[in-house]
Amino acid sequence: MTDLSNGYTTAGVATFLDMYRVQPGIPFERVLEEVSVILGCVRELSEQEQVDPVSITALHYLSAMAKALLNDLEVGRNSVH
Secondary structure, three states, X not given: OOOOOOOOEOOOOOXXXXXXXXXXXXXXXXXXXXXXXXXXXXXXXXOOOOOOHXXXXXXXHHHHHHHHHHXXXXXXXXXXX
């Protein structure tokens, strides 16, 4: 496996749902691991035959979290260059 880190970490500026902020300094690999888990949950919930209101709320929160993590990692990556 290749080392993908390149020293990139989260910047700590992205927010989601106007209430939460990504913590600064989370390593690249950790972000990818967490986003993978979150998106796996999103996939499982969205593939249910009957998506109830609770699942829709969970999908909203989980997808917002994944997007914020990736956006914040991108800000951190761009600030290094």
